[in-house]
Amino acid sequence: DTAFHYRGDTLYCEDVPLVDLVKEYQTPLYVYSANYIRNAYQKLKESFGGFPTKICYSLKSNPNIWIGKLLADLGAGADVTSGGELFRALKAGFNPEDIVFAGVGKSSREIVEALRSGVGLFSIESEQELRKISELAQSLNRVANISIRVNPNIDPHTHEKITTGLRSNKFGVPIEEALRVYQLACTLPAIRIVGIGMHIGSQLVNLDPVIQAANTILDMAEELINTGIRLEYIDIGGGFGIKYKDESPEDPEIVAKALERRLRDLKLKLIIEPGRFISGPSGALLTSVLYTKTSGGKKFVIVDAGMNALIRPALYDAYHHIQPLVRRDKTEIVDVVGPICESSDYLAKDRLLPQVFPTETIAILQAGAYGFAMASEYNSHPRPAEILVDGNKVRLIRKRQTYEDLIRLELEAEDL
Numbered sequence: 001d002t003a004f005h006y007r008g009d010t011l012y013c014e015d016v017p018l019v020d021l022v023k024e025y026q027t028p029l030y031v032y033s034a035n036y037i038r039n040a041y042q043k044l045k046e047s048f049g050g051f052p053t054k055i056c057y058s059l060k061s062n063p064n065i066w067i068g069k070l071l072a073d074l075g076a077g078a079d080v081t082s083g084g085e086l087f088r089a090l091k092a093g094f095n096p097e098d099i100v101f102a103g104v105g106k107s108s109r110e111i112v113e114a115l116r117s118g119v120g121l122f123s124i125e126s127e128q129e130l131r132k133i134s135e136l137a138q139s140l141n142r143v144a145n146i147s148i149r150v151n152p153n154i155d156p157h158t159h160e161k162i163t164t165g166l167r168s169n170k171f172g173v174p175i176e177e178a179l180r181v182y183q184l185a186c187t188l189p190a191i192r193i194v195g196i197g198m199h200i201g202s203q204l205v206n207l208d209p210v211i212q213a214a215n216t217i218l219d220m221a222e223e224l225i226n227t228g229i230r231l232e233y234i235d236i237g238g239g240f241g242i243k244y245k246d247e248s249p250e251d252p253e254i255v256a257k258a259l260e261r262r263l264r265d266l267k268l269k270l271i272i273e274p275g276r277f278i279s280g281p282s283g284a285l286l287t288s289v290l291y292t293k294t295s296g297g298k299k300f301v302i303v304d305a306g307m308n309a310l311i312r313p314a315l316y317d318a319y320h321h322i323q324p325l326v327r328r329d330k331t332e333i334v335d336v337v338g339p340i341c342e343s344s345d346y347l348a349k350d351r352l353l354p355q356v357f358p359t360e361t362i363a364i365l366q367a368g369a370y371g372f373a374m375a376s377e378y379n380s381h382p383r384p385a386e387i388l389v390d391g392n393k394v395r396l397i398r399k400r401q402t403y404e405d406l407i408r409l410e411l412e413a414e415d416l
């Protein structure tokens with residue numbers, strides 16, 4: 001089931017030796033396994049197969065249109081959080097009806113684009129947003145299908161920077177206000193209430209908080225139904241965790257099992273918005289060793305990708321497992337650092353790693369989610385290329401940026 005594995009001494013993605021990809025496409029390079037993505041999607045489909053469920057892949061985790069197409073072809077919907085992601089989702093071939101538009105700060109322009117393209121669901125995060133969507137929908141002679149994202153005030157016990165379901169977070173409508181906002185929605189023109197939603201955080205290894213929050217939301221749904229508001233969907237968001245180090249993430253199936261009976265009773269369809277669970281383990285970032293040096297009793301391995309290519313270690317102290325493309329027996333404790341002029345630019349700290357030398361390449365694993373998606377051009381490093389491996393087939397799904405790409409928009413601005 002794992003996308004990356006050794007055969008003999010050589011690290012492979014599916015049936016492709018990674019050293020071959022490095023020869024052809026250089027580093028830094030993102031590589032994804034198509035079959036991992038398919039399997040993760042199918043696994044969720046089976047887990048949630050007991051009742052009607054829409055799996056809306058969260059584009060923010062990896063927005064490449066070819067990854068999107070892979071999932072759209074399997075019948076997935078999409079969760080988008082900006083006009084740009086909506087644009088990508090449509091290009092990737094997702095059915096607009098199966099697109100959920102979420103996000104705390106949707107601009108008028110983005111709302112109009114979403115209305116024009118016929119997205120299936122707006123996930124509303126504030127009263128003002130609800131009013132704005134109503135006005136814009138009315139002026140376009142359209143009806144907006146909405147659900148209200150309720151903030152259940154439940155601690156998901158994950159990294160504080162990716163917790164979203166606490167009252168102190170900016171997300172959703174506080175649960176105490178939800179009923180009032182629903183009642184308001186009933187009175188607004190061009191608004192059709194179709195659901196209720198939540199998303200409490202990401203990389204949730206323990207899924208009890210999700211079940212607890214979903215039950216709170218279902219209580220709310222029951223209350224709404226009793227007051228005569230018709231609901232079709234409950235959207236429990238994303239957040240299913242993956243194994244980065246030594247976590248043992250709970251199986252999403254327990255959420256399905258825990259909610260099944262109530263969903264049936266209330267005749268609600270489920271929406272889930274998984275991102276990381278599908279894209280995370282599918283991808284690795286390949287980066288080559290430039291130099292090694294010792295300083296202050298520490299050994300540094302300096303590689304050609306840093307926080308510009310993968311910011312998770314610098315931003316969240318995130319752990320990513322590292323394996324050399326050619327197996328090495330001798331180990332040592334090192335910091336793996338990038339070329340960026342920032343002390344926080346590291347990929348691993350005080351890590352016991354196989355000893356590697358300049359020109360060799362290492363793979364930073366579990367980098368398919370929030371890897372390329374959060375990459376930048378900081379220090380004017382062109383963004384990496386991306387490769388999709390499918391069995392023994394190799395496809396370049398995004399070219400490496402060039403220096404010309406770095407300045408193109410600046411040159412065009414001068415022309416105006």
Ligand code: LLP
Pocket residue numbers: 058060061079102103162199201202203237238239240273274275276277312369370
């Ligand atoms: N739905 C909503 C409304 C979200 O805000 C998110 C993620 C998802 C779905 C997908 O969550 P997932 O299944 O991938 O956990 N950059 C951070 C993660 C930020 C997650 C933001 N929201 C990281 O690298 O860990």
